[in-house]
Amino acid sequence: MKTRKILSVIALVGLSMSAMAATIPADKVATLRQVPLDIEPTPPVMPKVDNTDVEKARSYPMQPPVIPHKIDGYQIDLKANKCMQCHSRQSSTYSKAPMVSVTHYMDRDNNFLATLSPRRYFCTQCHVPQVDAKPLVGNDFVDLHELMKKEK
């Protein structure tokens, strides 16, 4: 028991020494926090969700389309899928909402199923609403189409 105590004390001292030695200079820390750790900054105002219902163009062909409306409180679980109330094959004619792509009715062996495939069930895994926010990090994404134009 006593040896264990002594050992743990030595380990603790050793650990704290190594932590002190490995101080990282402030400008080397990749962080989005703009203020010292002991100060609680005022967070920016929460941006509004885009709710225009106007479909946004995709940035590349395989991009899952983004959601042009609010989805607050939409339940997607074993019991219910709120998105499918409008976007399912049966509802889309009535709701005028785009029907989920046919790939969502296929299993991974490309067999067509009668209902939504379980692997495509959780909509928000790929589809997300957009907010009117300033990007935290820069982005130099160039549309493939633009890239091809430049090549010519």
Added chain:
Amino acid sequence: MVASLLAKLKVIWGVIRRPSVHYSLGFLTLGGFVAGIIFWGGFNVALEASSTEEFCSDCHQNVYHELQSTIHYSNSSGVRATCHDCHVPHKWTDKIARKMQASREIYGQIIGTIDTPEKFEARRGTLAKHEWKRLKANDSQECRDCHKFDSMDFTRQSTRAAQMHSTALASGEKTCIDCHKGIAHRLPDMADVKDF
């Protein structure tokens, strides 16, 4: 047996229809008036006490917690629609009818129909369907108590909301609850629910 009961009733009837000997007409009238206020007030207090969040959430605590994160409980303007705003009719006669119906719920409380979260979850579908049926039958009256169709400004709604409200709702083809199920609570298993 019957004869003695009749005799007793006859005595009581005799007392009731005989003019008062000891009390003045003023005392009896005013006394009756005051007693009426007390009893009617007490009745209403009890009625309201059985419509508070505390009272409802005593048994239905799961759904009460679910309500708290929804727009009907927490929102920008601070208006709160709570349990009885949607689940107890506002018109007096309908309210009393619903309250009488609720005596069955007292029985449920005694035998513990939903006294655990698991038991509640098992009955969630049944309970939800009761309310959907009720709201469908009265054309979503408790929604419309606050959300007046005549005061809806479609130009201030989102495009898809305006599109739906100006057609299906305006024509009476659909009522609020047809589309807005699960607006205040988690949905039960919707596999067998139409339009879902």
